[in-house]
Amino acid sequence: MCAELILGSPEHFIGLSQLDSASIKAASAIGNQTYEYAPAFRYTWMIDNFSSLNVKRHYSDVFTIEGLKWRLRIFPKGNRFLDQLALFLDAADAATLSNGWSRRVKFSLTVINQMNSTLSKRRGTCYEFNSRVTVWGCLSVMPLKELYDPSNGYLVNDTLIVEANVVVQKNRLDHVVGNMEVLEDVIACEHTVHLDLSVAI
Numbered sequence: 272m273c274a275e276l277i278l279g280s281p282e283h284f285i286g287l288s289q290l291d292s293a294s295i296k297a298a299s300a301i302g303n304q305t306y307e308y309a310p311a312f313r314y315t316w317m318i319d320n321f322s323s324l325n326v327k328r329h330y331s332d333v334f335t336i337e338g339l340k341w342r343l344r345i346f347p348k349g350n351r352f353l354d355q356l357a358l359f360l361d362a363a364d365a366a367t368l369s370n371g372w373s374r375r376v377k378f379s380l381t382v383i384n385q386m387n388s389t390l391s392k393r394r395g396t397c398y399e400f401n402s403r404v405t406v407w408g409c410l411s412v413m414p415l416k417e418l419y420d421p422s423n424g425y426l427v428n429d430t431l432i433v434e435a436n437v438v439v440q441k442n443r444l445d446h447v448v449g450n451m452e453v454l455e456d457v458i459a460c461e462h463t464v465h466l467d468l469s470v471a472i
Contacts (some may be wrong), residue, residue, distance in 0.1 A: 277386065303453055307441040308377070309337045314435045316343055321431040321435065322419060333363045333444075337439040339374060340364040352411050356418050359408025360435065362400045373401035375440040383432040386424030416457065 318324075318333045324347045331343040339362065346357035358380050362368075381394025394409040418425050425431065 273411070276332070283439070301340070304448075308438045309441050310438075312336045312345055312437045312439070314341075314437065315385070316433040316435070318345070318431045318433065320429055321347065321426060322429050325378075330361070331433075335443060336437055337374070339368075339439065339468065342438065343433060343435055344408070347416055354415055355411040355464040356413050356415055357408065357410045358394070358412045358433065360405050362405040362436065365405035366403065370402055373399055375399045376407075378407075379436045381434045381436075382418070382425055383434055384424040385427040385432060390424065 301350075312334070314331070314334050315472045322343050327346065327348070327350075329347060333342045335341070342361050342363040344359040344361045349355050350357040360376070360378050360380065362374075375397065376399075377395075377397035379393055381391050381393040383388040383390075391395070394412055394414045396407070398404070398407045400407065413425075417423055418431075421427070
């Protein structure tokens with residue numbers, strides 16, 4: 272099943288000030304409708320000289336799925352949790368889309384362990400991207416201390432590899448058929464949040 276957004280302590284969230292509690296719950300609810308999805312899309316992002324990045328946030332190249340443009344957003348030095356790597360999926364062309372657009376997306380974001388793939392850090396869920404909520408992701412993918420230690424296998428020759436598996440909704444069906452299925456390899460992230468782009472992050 273798709274994981275619901277966990278409404279925990281305020282420090283777990285960014286940019287929620289303009290949404291009331293009911294709106295947040297509505298945005299995170301799974302609902303009882305079924306959806307048609309495009310084939311799964313896998314995007315691999317190799318970030319060279321990662322430890323030398325001197326920016327708050329860093330973006331991948333843009334990739335297109337179902338006519339929409341997407342990109343990954345990473346915070347090399349952490350974001351709200353300064354000791355944790357933060358990683359997000361971003362609707363890159365949201366500002367150019369018509370008001371009221373929406374698309375449900377199932378996705379997982381993985382920091383690859385290049386020495387032992389079984390130790391890779393994967394976070395995932397499914398949510399609706401729309402004109403108000405254009406970024407979903409995880410504030411606490413893994414501790415920065417663990418990431419930046421080359422002996423742990425995440426940074427090899429100062430290169431970080433991030434993999435995104437993304438499945439985008441094609442068409443929404445109007446009839447109720449029960450709870451929606453989710454990809455087997457998509458797992459819940461406790462600190463999944465949405466970012467309100469009106470708030471500087």
